[in-house]
Amino acid sequence: MSDWYTELDSTLDQVWQLLGRATRDPKSPLRTPVMATVGADGHPDARVVVLRDAARSAGVLEVHTDRRSKKVKDLESCPLVTFCAWLPKADLQVRIKTIATVASGPDVLSLWQSMSEAARRVYGGVPAPGMLLAHPSEFGIRPDPADLARLRCDITEIETLHLGRELHRRARFRRDEDWVGSWRAP
Amino acid sequence: MSDWYTELDSTLDQVWQLLGRATRDPKSPLRTPVMATVGADGHPDARVVVLRDAARSAGVLEVHTDRRSKKVKDLESCPLVTFCAWLPKADLQVRIKTIATVASGPDVLSLWQSMSEAARRVYGGVPAPGMLLAHPSEFGIRPDPADLARLRCDITEIETLHLGRELHRRARFRRDEDWVGSWRAP
Numbered sequence: 001m002s003d004w005y006t007e008l009d010s011t012l013d014q015v016w017q018l019l020g021r022a023t024r025d026p027k028s029p030l031r032t033p034v035m036a037t038v039g040a041d042g043h044p045d046a047r048v049v050v051l052r053d054a055a056r057s058a059g060v061l062e063v064h065t066d067r068r069s070k071k072v073k074d075l076e077s078c079p080l081v082t083f084c085a086w087l088p089k090a091d092l093q094v095r096i097k098t099i100a101t102v103a104s105g106p107d108v109l110s111l112w113q114s115m116s117e118a119a120r121r122v123y124g125g126v127p128a129p130g131m132l133l134a135h136p137s138e139f140g141i142r143p144d145p146a147d148l149a150r151l152r153c154d155i156t157e158i159e160t161l162h163l164g165r166e167l168h169r170r171a172r173f174r175r176d177e178d179w180v181g182s183w184r185a186p
Numbered sequence: 187m188s189d190w191y192t193e194l195d196s197t198l199d200q201v202w203q204l205l206g207r208a209t210r211d212p213k214s215p216l217r218t219p220v221m222a223t224v225g226a227d228g229h230p231d232a233r234v235v236v237l238r239d240a241a242r243s244a245g246v247l248e249v250h251t252d253r254r255s256k257k258v259k260d261l262e263s264c265p266l267v268t269f270c271a272w273l274p275k276a277d278l279q280v281r282i283k284t285i286a287t288v289a290s291g292p293d294v295l296s297l298w299q300s301m302s303e304a305a306r307r308v309y310g311g312v313p314a315p316g317m318l319l320a321h322p323s324e325f326g327i328r329p330d331p332a333d334l335a336r337l338r339c340d341i342t343e344i345e346t347l348h349l350g351r352e353l354h355r356r357a358r359f360r361r362d363e364d365w366v367g368s369w370r371a372p
Contacts, residue, residue: 034270036222036232044230046222046270048279084220084232093234125371133369136355169322183319185311 005092005162008181011171015094015158018087019054019061030094033085035063037074045074051083059155059175061096064111067104067149068128075100081153093161098153105146112145123147161186191278191348194367197357201280201344204273205240205247216280219271221249223260231260237269245341245361247282250297253290253335254314261286267339279347284339291332298331309333347372 004010022030035049049071053062061083065071075081083096112120124144133139155175162169168186173179190196208216221235235257239248247269251257261267269282298306310330319325341361348355354372359365 032272034220034222034232036220036230036268038224038228038230042224042264043266043283044222044224044264044268045281045283046220046232046268047281048270048272078228078230080229082222082230082232084234086218086234095231095233097229097231127371129371130356131371133371136353136369136372138369139353139371167322167325170316183322183324185313185315185317185319185325186322 005160005164005169008171008173008183011160011162011169012158012173012179012181014090014092015160016054016056018090018092018094019051019056022051023054029087030085033083033094033096035071036082036084037071038078038080039070039074040077045070047071059179061098061153061155063151063153064123065149065151066123066125066129067102067147069149070130072102072149072151075102075151081151083153091163093163095159095161096153096155097157097159098155101152101154103150103152104148108148108150109145111150112148117143120145120148159184191346191350191355194357194359194369197346197348197355198344198359198365198367200276200278201346202240202242204276204278204280205237205242208237209240215273216271219269219280219282221257222268222270223257224264224266225256225260226263231256233257245365247284247339247341249337249339250309251335251337252309252311252315253288253333255335256316258288258335258337261288261337267337269339277349279349281345281347282339282341283343283345284341287338287340289336289338290334294334294336295331297336298334303329306331306334345370 004014022028036046049063079100081098081100120143124147126140158173160171170184170186173181190200208214222232235249267284267286306329310333312326344359346357356370356372359367
C-alpha cells in the first residue's frame with residue numbers, strides 16, 4: 001500500500017510492519033533508533049540502540065544492553081523511555097513512548113545461551129561503560145552473563161510524522177485509547 | 187586527517203568540523219540530530235530537529251522551532267537538552283549535552299527578516315503543533331513572526347563513540363574541564 005499515510009489505521013499498520021522489519025534487517029533505520037531517558041540528575045540523555053524485538057500484540061519493544069550502562073541507571077530513577085527514528089525512504093518520523101522494565105541475572109540466562117559468541121562480546125567489558133581509561137586500548141573484553149540486561153519497553157504512545165509533498169501528516173496512537181489514533185497539527 | 191579518532195584533540199576538532207559542515211550541507215546526518223528534552227510530566231521526549239548554527243568559540247548550537255511546540259513547553263520546565271546523531275561515514279556517534287535558552291518576539295525579528303518565504307511557512311500553522319485535527323487537510327499555514335522561536339543551546343558536554351575495526355573509542359569533553367577530554371570505556 002503506497003498511500004498508507006492517508007489513513008490512521010494504515011499508518012499504524014505501517015509502523016508495525018517497519019518495526020517488524022527493523023528487528024530482522026540490519027539496514028533498516030528503525031533498527032537503530034535513538035533512545036531517550038532521564039538521568040538521576042534530571043538531564044535528558046540519548047543514544048543509539050539496537051532494536052531486538054517488536055511485538056504488536058503486547059505493544060512491546062525490546063533492547064539489550066550492559067547492565068552497568070548509564071541508561072540502566074537512568075531507568076532505575078525514571079523508567080520512562082522515548083524512542084525516535086527518521087525513515088528517509090518512508091519520509092516518516094516515528095516516536096514511541098514507553099515504560100521500561102529491566103531484567104538481568106537468572107531472567108536473561110536463556111537469552112544469553114541463545115546468543116552467539118560475537119554477540120556476547122558486547123556485555124561485560126572491563127572497566128564498566130563510561131569509566132575513565134588512560135587509553136582506549138586499556139579496555140578489556142570479558143563476556144559475562146551477569147552484565148547482560150534486557151529492557152522490556154511497554155509502549156504507551158506512538159506518534160508519526162509523514163512529510164508529504166502537499167501535506168504533512170502527524171498522527172498519535174495511545175494504548176489507553178486502544179490505539180485508535182488521532183490526527184494532530186504537524 | 188584519516189585517523190582523527192586516535193587522539194582526543196583531533197576527535198574534538200573533527201566533531202566541530204562535522205558540526206560546521208552540518209549547518210551548510212543538507213545531506214549531513216548531523217544536520218538533523220535527535221533532540222531529547224524532559225516534559226513537564228517527567229517523560230523524556232525526542233524528535234528530529236534541524237541544526238541551524240554551530241559556533242565553536244562560544245560552544246553553542248542553534249535550532250529554530252515553533253514557539254508553541256511541545257519542545258518549547260518542555261524547555262520552560264527543564265532547559266536541559268541532549269542532541270544525538272549517528273554519522274555512518276565517520277562510524278561516529280555524537281552526543282551533546284546543552285542548556286537551552288528560548289528567544290522569541292523582538293529578539294528574533296531580524297532572524298525572521300533574514301528568512302525566505304519558504305522557510306517562514308514552518309512557523310505559525312493553525313492550529314498550533316500537536317492540536318487535534320479532524321483531518322490533516324484542515325491544517326492551515328499562516329506564517330507569523332510571533333511563532334518563531336530560536337533555541338540557543340550552550341554546550342556543557344560532548345561525548346563521542348567511534349566504532350573502529352579493532353577498538354571502539356569513547357571520549358568525553360566537558361566545558362567545565364576546558365574541553366580537555368578523557369577516554370571512557372565504550
